[in-house]
Amino acid sequence: MSNFWTTFKGNKGAVVGLVILAIVLLASIFAPMLYTTSPWDMVNMPFMAPGVDSSVPLGTDTLGRDIAAGLAHGAYISLLVGFVSTIVSLCIGIPLGAAAGYFGGWVDDVLMRITEFFQVIPSFAFAIVLVAIFEPSITSMIVAIAVVSWPPVARLLRGEVMSLKHREFIEAAELSGQSGFTIITRQILPNTISPVIVLASMMVATAILTESALSFMGLGDPNVMSWGYIIGAGRTVLQQAWWISFFPGVAILLTVLAFNLIGEGLNDALNPRLAKRRG
Amino acid sequence: MLSTTAMRRAAIAAACSFAATASFAQETPVKGGRLDLVVQPEPTSLMIGITTNGPSLLVGGSIYEGLLRYDENLEPMPSLAKSWEISEDGLTYTFHLQEGVTFSDGEPFTSKDVVFTMKDFLMETKSKWRAIMEPVADVTATDDYTVVVTMKEPFGPFIRSLSYNVAPMVPAHIYEGTEFATNPANDKPIGTGPYVLAEWKRGSYIELDANPTYWREGLPYLDDVVYHVVPDAASRATAFETRVVSVLPGGSVENFDIPRLAAEEGVCTTEKGWEYNAPLSWMWINNRTAPMDNKKFRQAIMYAMNREMMLKVLWNGYGKVATGPITSTIPFYDAVEPTYEYNPDKAKELLKEIGYDGKALRLLPLPYGETWQRWAEVVKQNLKAVGIPVEIESTDVAGWNQKTSQWDYDLAFTYLYENGDPAIGVARNYITSQIALGNPFNNVEGYSNPKVDELFAKAATAPSDEERQAAYTEVQKILQEDVPVAWLTELSFPTLYDCSVQGLVSTANGIGNSLGETWIKK
Numbered sequence: 169m170s171n172f173w174t175t176f177k178g179n180k181g182a183v184v185g186l187v188i189l190a191i192v193l194l195a196s197i198f199a200p201m202l203y204t205t206s207p208w209d210m211v212n213m214p215f216m217a218p219g220v221d222s223s224v225p226l227g228t229d230t231l232g233r234d235i236a237a238g239l240a241h242g243a244y245i246s247l248l249v250g251f252v253s254t255i256v257s258l259c260i261g262i263p264l265g266a267a268a269g270y271f272g273g274w275v276d277d278v279l280m281r282i283t284e285f286f287q288v289i290p291s292f293a294f295a296i297v298l299v300a301i302f303e304p305s306i307t308s309m310i311v312a313i314a315v316v317s318w319p320p321v322a323r324l325l326r327g328e329v330m331s332l333k334h335r336e337f338i339e340a341a342e343l344s345g346q347s348g349f350t351i352i353t354r355q356i357l358p359n360t361i362s363p364v365i366v367l368a369s370m371m372v373a374t375a376i377l378t379e380s381a382l383s384f385m386g387l388g389d390p391n392v393m394s395w396g397y398i399i400g401a402g403r404t405v406l407q408q409a410w411w412i413s414f415f416p417g418v419a420i421l422l423t424v425l426a427f428n429l430i431g432e433g434l435n436d437a438l439n440p441r442l443a444k445r446r447g
Numbered sequence: 448m449l450s451t452t453a454m455r456r457a458a459i460a461a462a463c464s465f466a467a468t469a470s471f472a473q474e475t476p477v478k479g480g481r482l483d484l485v486v487q488p489e490p491t492s493l494m495i496g497i498t499t500n501g502p503s504l505l506v507g508g509s510i511y512e513g514l515l516r517y518d519e520n521l522e523p524m525p526s527l528a529k530s531w532e533i534s535e536d537g538l539t540y541t542f543h544l545q546e547g548v549t550f551s552d553g554e555p556f557t558s559k560d561v562v563f564t565m566k567d568f569l570m571e572t573k574s575k576w577r578a579i580m581e582p583v584a585d586v587t588a589t590d591d592y593t594v595v596v597t598m599k600e601p602f603g604p605f606i607r608s609l610s611y612n613v614a615p616m617v618p619a620h621i622y623e624g625t626e627f628a629t630n631p632a633n634d635k636p637i638g639t640g641p642y643v644l645a646e647w648k649r650g651s652y653i654e655l656d657a658n659p660t661y662w663r664e665g666l667p668y669l670d671d672v673v674y675h676v677v678p679d680a681a682s683r684a685t686a687f688e689t690r691v692v693s694v695l696p697g698g699s700v701e702n703f704d705i706p707r708l709a710a711e712e713g714v715c716t717t718e719k720g721w722e723y724n725a726p727l728s729w730m731w732i733n734n735r736t737a738p739m740d741n742k743k744f745r746q747a748i749m750y751a752m753n754r755e756m757m758l759k760v761l762w763n764g765y766g767k768v769a770t771g772p773i774t775s776t777i778p779f780y781d782a783v784e785p786t787y788e789y790n791p792d793k794a795k796e797l798l799k800e801i802g803y804d805g806k807a808l809r810l811l812p813l814p815y816g817e818t819w820q821r822w823a824e825v826v827k828q829n830l831k832a833v834g835i836p837v838e839i840e841s842t843d844v845a846g847w848n849q850k851t852s853q854w855d856y857d858l859a860f861t862y863l864y865e866n867g868d869p870a871i872g873v874a875r876n877y878i879t880s881q882i883a884l885g886n887p888f889n890n891v892e893g894y895s896n897p898k899v900d901e902l903f904a905k906a907a908t909a910p911s912d913e914e915r916q917a918a919y920t921e922v923q924k925i926l927q928e929d930v931p932v933a934w935l936t937e938l939s940f941p942t943l944y945d946c947s948v949q950g951l952v953s954t955a956n957g958i959g960n961s962l963g964e965t966w967i968k969k
Contacts, residue, residue, distance in 0.1 A: 206828070206831070208824060208827070208828050209828060210756075210760075210825070210828065214760050230703065230760075230821060231760055231761075231821055231824070231825060232760065303840065303841060304841040386820070386841075387841070389841075390812075390820075390823075390824075390839035390840070390841050391827075391838055391839055401817075401821070404680075404681070404701055404703075404817055405703055407707070408703065408707065
């Protein structure tokens with residue numbers, strides 16, 4: 169473990185990412201305490217530029233809503249959608265990939281054809297269709313993002329499992345009479361955890377981007393203040409009020425960057441040999 | 448930043464005062480020139496006796512004419528009818544037609560065309576016209592230039608139903624005995640209006656030329672009128688800024704772009720020209736289910752909404768807070784009590800009184816873009832402030848139509864045209880006989896009050912204006928007390944134009960009906 173930390177700390181980018189993520193996390197935890205009123209409340213003049221009034225440091229939007237309050241409350245939504253949809257897609261991708269890789273044969277064929285079916289549809293277009301079919305809401309967005317983002321997990325798992333399957337400790341487990349299910353869960357999965365964690369951190373970033381893009385297009389939950397929504401609402405007044413779209417844009421950029429940097433750091437830390445070779 | 452805002456305000460004020468002085472100085476119109484304007488979206492057809500959506504009427508109104516035109520108080524003015532008499536008992540209307548009028552194919556326009564249009568053509572093509580003809584016994588031509596309309600019972604609104612958009616006069620010699628909807632002349636419209644269709648390049652522009660044989664002496668002033676098709680709102684604003692077009696008809700650009708464009712030098716604005724349509728916005732309240740079936744709950748919704756603020760912030764102050772079911776610009780409006788000012792405390796009191804349990808309401812926004820979505824968000828915050836939780840539902844146009852016409856909503860935004868007379872545009876939203884599934888424009892809220900039904904019926908057929916007014920005043924009082932729907936604002940869609948354009952809006956129907964008198968100052 170200490171070895172892991174030393175390697176992770178060695179990657180400066182990863183540390184920066186971790187700091188940014190910590191700030192976003194704190195914002196999402198303390199937003200209800202910092203901004204006790206709803207981010208939808210009109211608190212000041214509409215179109216107030218940043219820095220003019222100290223009570224609204226980042227300015228107000230077209231209706232006089234506080235951008236800073238929107239950012240703080242939006243942080244929670246972005247992280248929620250990012251994490252939950254990633255967990256859901258892991259829950260779909262891991263079992264499918266593991267089963268395909270371990271059992272091979274027709275099971276592999278069937279599962280991989282299904283995976284390919286999902287893979288050939290452009291994922292964002294597919295997500296739009298899914299959200300439009302169900303009514304746009306946080307749940308439908310999470311489901312949609314999960315449904316479009318599990319195939320890479322399944323493929324990764326399948327590959328990992330196939331390479332582990334013929335290792336001696338697995339053969340030993342088979343000879344000792346363990347069932348296929350036990351072998352997968354007890355012997356194989358723990359050994360695939362590191363590439364999955366790296367992939368998952370990237371998936372969180374992609375999920376946050378997808379959520380923002382959906383909200384930007386007006387397909388978000390209309391009752392939830394999210395970063396993508398603020399950008400979408402400010403897009404048409406870009407000429408008059410750049411700040412409405414700018415600050416949430418920066419927030420998304422930094423958060424997504426943070427997850428990518430962390431992913432990079434994890435990759436180095438969990439695959440020390442790889443890191444050394446690169447370093 | 449504050450000082451820039453102040454400067455912008457000053458510039459708007461200057462632009463407005465410039466507009467005022469320009470209209471005071473009566474100059475002699477000059478002939479010639481070309482007017483470029485925007486039409487949004489592209490019309491599907493220009494034959495406005497068949498196709499009646501906004502863009503078609505905007506262009507088609509320069510090609511076809513009605514018997515009458517209406518000034519901003521909706522008083523009738525001569526058009527194809529040069530004069531008219533209404534008998535004492537309100538049962539006989541006599542119209543004297545202009546002489547020497549020809550259609551653009553050279554055939555003369557006579558009483559034969561009027562009778563054909565009223566009795567045959569529009570009866571087949573327009574359901575609205577069939578409703579107007581309900582109380583009409585017969586339409587006859589006594590000579591080439593006189594038409595007599597006789598009524599089964601007095602029907603005051605008839606005199607306000609003869610505008611170009613309700614009853615455009617079509618040529619009998621082209622349409623008589625043919626299939627109206629498929630007549631090839633629909634693609635080459637033939638009317639009596641000041642302009643004729645020169646070229647229609649689909650997806651790009653519609654060009655009209657001056658009608659050389661137009662019956663009004665010396666008109667039109669312009670040589671050509673070109674309607675540009677520009678699909679994106681931001682591009683339309685840019686087209687105006689660069690003067691590719693010099694007129695932006697109401698609704699062409701987003702509301703928040705209007706102050707910016709209006710502040711530019713040499714740009715004039717007018718809110719005139721919507722008096723006939725008089726669009727009124729409101730929220731349907733589903734009167735069928737609890738807690739909305741309680742009048743006090745509906746009143747609480749009215750008190751909870753800060754409609755002054757909505758008008759200022761969402762519509763940049765264009766329009767007016769609505770007092771009740773009838774728009775203040777159409778006849779028989781009366782400023783009666785009760786009206787609902789912003790009073791959240793009163794709303795809370797009313798909710799407490801009826802023991803409202805905090806059940807959440809669904810709110811369906813109108814899917815017509817930015818402003819309407821923001822509007823729903825404001826209403827949600829206003830209602831939440833008095834303790835009514837609201838969930839906004841996402842929808843598209845089809846979903847909105849479906850949900851409102853199937854009564855599957857709690858609160859739903861809408862706006863409707865009042866068409867010049869409460870009997871035509873208002874009664875349909877409140878009388879019991881208009882409660883019918885499948886139509887999003889009738890009595891969607893499900894309000895039913897025999898007294899209201901009776902008063903609307905009486906008002907429509909009362910022989911004198913005094914009696915009509917009395918009935919409408921009474922009905923406005925009852926409705927404003929009962930709050931069947933939550934009235935929001937009287938909408939206004941300001942027209943932006945280059946100040947060199949003169950006489951752009953001269954009737955209650957706006958640009959669609961006025962271009963014959965428009966000219967460009969050199």
